[in-house]
Each structure stands twice: as structure tokens, then as C-alpha cells.
Amino acid sequence: MLFTKVHGLGNDFVLVNCFEEMLDLAQAPEIAARLCDRYFGIGADGLVLLLPTDDGDVTMRIFNSDGSEAEMCGNAIRCVAKYLYERGLVKKDKIMVKTLAGMIIPDLIIENGSVKLVRVDMGEPRLERSEIPMEGPSGQVINEPLQVDGVAYQVSAVSMGNPHCIIFVPDTDLVPLCEIGPRIENHPAFPRKTNVEFIQVLNRQEVVMKVWERGAGETMACGTGACATAVACVLNGHTGRRVTVHLKGGSLLIEWGENNHVYMTGPAEEVFTGEYPVKNLDSLRYI
Numbered sequence: 001m002l003f004t005k006v007h008g009l010g011n012d013f014v015l016v017n018c019f020e021e022m023l024d025l026a027q028a029p030e031i032a033a034r035l036c037d038r039y040f041g042i043g044a045d046g047l048v049l050l051l052p053t054d055d056g057d058v059t060m061r062i063f064n065s066d067g068s069e070a071e072m073c074g075n076a077i078r079c080v081a082k083y084l085y086e087r088g089l090v091k092k093d094k095i096m097v098k099t100l101a102g103m104i105i106p107d108l109i110i111e112n113g114s115v116k117l118v119r120v121d122m123g124e125p126r127l128e129r130s131e132i133p134m135e136g137p138s139g140q141v142i143n144e145p146l147q148v149d150g151v152a153y154q155v156s157a158v159s160m161g162n163p164h165c166i167i168f169v170p171d172t173d174l175v176p177l178c179e180i181g182p183r184i185e186n187h188p189a190f191p192r193k194t195n196v197e198f199i200q201v202l203n204r205q206e207v208v209m210k211v212w213e214r215g216a217g218e219t220m221a222c223g224t225g226a227c228a229t230a231v232a233c234v235l236n237g238h239t240g241r242r243v244t245v246h247l248k249g250g251s252l253l254i255e256w257g258e259n260n261h262v263y264m265t266g267p268a269e270e271v272f273t274g275e276y277p278v279k280n281l282d283s284l285r286y287i
Contacts, residue, residue, distance in 0.1 A: 008075030010220025010249025064215030074223015101161020181212025
């Protein structure tokens with residue numbers, strides 16, 4: 001099975017072009033867990049599958065390293081757009097990508113025939129509690145206390161097609177992410193679990209973000225998380241509607257437009273291509 005290893009700011013994926021490769025979607029969760037294992041597999045935060053679609057240019061399916069499926073991924077979709085364009089599979093500077101979160105449209109910034117940056121219309125943020133989804137009374141979740149093991153965290157919740165719990169802190173370096181991240185991810189308040197972002201505000205235009213991704217753990221970057229963070233920053237009065245989000249793997253420019261759409265601009269990189277022995281998938285199991 002041919003694959004391409006890609007990343008967006010260090011958030012890395014195994015990409016498989018299912019226009020050319022045969023892959024049993026029913027076994028995709030187990031295949032993802034095997035391929036993404038950093039010791040016994042290729043190693044990645046997730047598996048990205050490119051599939052035919054009746055509307056748009058391509059369908060993107062994303063499976064986390066634990067086998068769970070994500071509705072959307074901002075870093076992955078930039079990688080997909082670059083892959084499709086530079087291989088001549090889609091020769092347009094705007095690509096329509098069908099996801100479980102709806103149709104997402106990356107806009108390619110091209111220099112000398114190569115994709116330098118990708119600006120993605122991530123759509124409108126969902127702010128109602130039921131849309132996150134999050135347990136509790138109707139309305140928006142802005143700077144609301146959430147009890148975790150007897151400690152109250154002030155949280156804001158935003159969905160960018162997938163759930164995010166944003167917490168503002170004085171210093172992200174002091175956050176025990178691997179300890180508190182999974183506890184919030186699996187908190188009963190979030191029936192479909194949640195991504196967790198800890199945010200340090202630098203000024204009205206810049207923030208630092210640490211992320212614990214649902215189904216993947218700590219990652220170098222999270223595109224939807226950066227978008228949700230920018231929205232939460234505005235709702236809490238911390239920044240303007242255009243903010244640079246500094247992540248462990250680099251920076252993303254996020255804009256919450258007056259049309260209520262969120263736009264994300266950042267890079268995407270191809271690391272290498274390879275061939276995974278199909279015989280290794282004959283008897284699937286979680287490693």
C-alpha cells in the first residue's frame with residue numbers, strides 16, 4: 001500500500017490516496033492504530049484517507065492514532081490540498097473537500113508552481129452548548145467553571161465541526177498537559193469527548209496554545225483548535241478578530257471574519273512517500 005507522510009506544523013499524518021489504493025473502510029480504525037504506532041508502524045497523529053465524492057473534489061476521512069474518527073482537522077486539510085494540487089489531481093486554487101463537518105474549501109497560495117501556504121475557510125463556529133456538544137442548560141459556554149477532580153477550571157467551548165474546550169492560563173509552560181488533558185477530554189460534560197486547549201494571551205494580536213487532541217494526545221499543532229481558540233479569545237475580550245496562534249510546531253494566522261466564517265492560513269509539508277507491506281494488514285489488531 002502506497003502512502004505519503006505529511007505534516008502541518010508538526011501535526012503529522014499518514015495519507016493514503018484511495019483513488020488508487022484499495023482499503024477496507026470498515027477496518028480503517030484498526031488500520032489507523034497500526035499505521036500510526038510510532039514504534040511498530042509508520043508513526044503519525046492520524047490516518048487521512050482521500051476518497052471519491054459525488055459533490056466537491058474529494059472526500060477526506062480522518063482517523064486518530066487510537067482508531068477513533070475525527071470530524072475535521074485543519075492541519076490535515078492543508079496537507080490534502082497541497083497533495084492534490086502538486087500531484088495534478090485537482091488543478092484549481094480553490095478545492096472543495098467533503099468532510100464529516102461539512103464542505104471545507106482550502107484556498108491555495110501558489111509560488112512558482114508549488115503551494116507555499118493554504119488559507120482555509122473553516123466555516124462558522126458553533127457556539128450553542130448542544131452544538132459542541134456539552135451537557136448543561138442551553139446557551140453559550142463562555143468562561144464557565146468546570147469541575148475536574150475537585151478543581152474548577154474556567155472554560156469556553158467552541159465547535160469547529162469538532163468539540164473544543166478552551167482554558168486561559170497565565171503561562172502554558174506550567175500546565176501539566178499530559179495529566180489534565182485526558183481528564184478534560186473524557187469529562188462526562190462532553191458526551192463525544194473534547195479537544196482541550198490551554199491559552200496564554202501575549203497581546204491583542206498573539207496567543208500561545210498548548211493542545212491535547214481527542215484521540216491523539218498532545219500534538220505539535222491543531223488547526224481546528226487554533227480556530228476555536230481565536231473565537232474564544234474574541235468572546236472573552238482578549239484579542240481582536242485577527243490573531244496569530246503560536247503552537248509547539250509553528251504559527252497559524254486565524255481570522256474571524258465579519259461574515260462569521262473563520263479563516264486559517266498556514267503551511268503544509270510532505271515528508272516522504274513509502275510502501276507499507278499489505279501482509280502486515282492481513283491479521284489486524286491494536287498494538
